[in-house]
Amino acid sequence: MENIKEPDLLDMEFDLLKGSILGGKLKTYIWEDKPLNISDSEELKLVILKKEDKTLINDILKLKGQTPRVYRNTIFLLYPLDAERTGFLNTLKRKIAFENISKDQHLKLTNDQKKEVKDELKKLESPLKESVRRLYRMVAIPDKDGFKEKDLGIPTYGLIKGLDEELFEQLRLDGEILEKIAPIVLKEKYLIDKEYVSTEKLFQSTLKTPGEARPSNRNVLESGIIEGIQMGLFGLGELENENPKCIYFKGHATVSFTSREILIKDTICEEQKKEKEEIPEGEKVYGEESKQPASIVDDEGGKDEAKPIGKVSNQLSLKFKVPKGKVSGIMGVMNLLQSKFNTLEISLSAKDGSISQQEIDDKIAETFRQLNIDFDLD
Structure with a gap:
């Protein structure tokens, strides 16, 4: 040899x-x-x-x-x-x-x-x-x-x-x-502190910025955006006179990654949708009580935030069943708890149904991985 x-x-x-x-x-x-x-x-x-x-x-x-x-x-x-x-x-x-x-x-x-x-x-x-x-x-x-x-x-x-x-x-x-991008990751990463972000710049940044997680191809990001729009996590639209105009929200959308196309914060899309659907002043039903929560007024007539009444809890433990279709309704409570406590630990049990291993891997485990959340899956 x-x-x-x-x-x-x-x-x-x-x-x-x-x-x-x-x-x-x-x-x-x-x-x-x-x-x-x-x-x-x-x-x-x-x-x-x-x-x-x-x-x-x-x-x-x-x-x-x-x-x-x-x-x-x-x-x-x-x-x-x-x-x-x-x-x-x-x-x-x-x-x-x-x-x-x-x-x-x-x-x-x-x-x-x-x-x-x-x-x-x-x-x-x-x-x-x-x-x-x-x-x-x-x-x-x-x-x-x-x-x-x-x-x-x-x-x-x-x-x-x-x-x-x-x-x-x-x-x-x-x-x-990334072969799949969880829509919640797009919202948390790009729209928490911004009203909108360019889809083209978003995609390009994943390819040009060293250290960013990269989609395996453009279709991966496109699918994540479409899914997020359908879920109402954000909207899709364009800049009009330098202001965001929501075109797609909670429905099917077509993503083109053009220079003026933008992802828009969900609250802005909700407001614009509400403005379009608002009932004209003359058609309002008189005598209907306002559904807005009563505000607390201070001694000088100005609004003040609600002050805690009674004892204060340093920790809280809840156990409840979530009725079908009510998951989105408890997110406000989750956000409140996260603003009050530094640590939230959730134990979730799902039964009386079925889910494939592929869905567990692609939609559950992958989402937690992208959010950098440690989890145990039984």
Whole structure:
């Protein structure tokens, strides 16, 4: 095995890498060391480096040739862990040695010897795939401070996926790549302190801002927006004279990601909807009592906030059944409790129905992950 040349080892390493890439979700570049050759586009990309090179990693993330890279958040880099190199090369050398024996016409092998060589080559197929995965396991992920590193660890025995497929799945589990965006996350992240946000800028920021969670494609964000509009978490409209005009709210919407298209805070859409539906003054029913809560008036005639009456509780425990269709009605109570207490812990039991495991994973667990809420699911 000592006679095996380095170019032969490199060729086989490249071929093994190429064979371990299934393609599909990540556009992949193998051993690319020129930032200019890596596209600057919206699609997610995987760059596999021949060796660890932090300077090259920074250059690829920040530049496309001599110009600044725009879509800095769309590139992931995979590179080898040096500690695994010796074991990997030994496996490669065994493979090449047995191949050379099987091809050597000058060797007079018996049928039993030929079968033994063939069997050895067959046995090496799985260890070779595993050794590639054990070697190429370090990932550089764009971050606000440049990039962060992740070790994929050793592969699960007997479970060999495509390198790109396994990396994509791990990044999805870590919340780096989103295949579904919970509408409540969009509301909490972009509309808590703002009246509206541009859909185009929102999408572009996930691809251009290092460290932001990235949708796997534009359709993921579009679906999250449409679902949020239908739920009434926010509306969709456009700027009219620099003011938000709500067009879609609590219904089906079409998202285009144009420059004037905006997501609008739900309270603004409610107000605009109410103005359209308001009964003309002459048609009001006289004598009807106001349903507005009575305000407390201070001694000087001004309104004052309600003051606590009686004892004050430092903690509160509630247990109740939520009638069908009343979930949204208790959200005001939840917001009140959160404004009064620093810690809210909720235990929820759902029964007399059914839900698929897919819905649990995609709609429940994924939402909590995106909101960074720890949870136990039984």
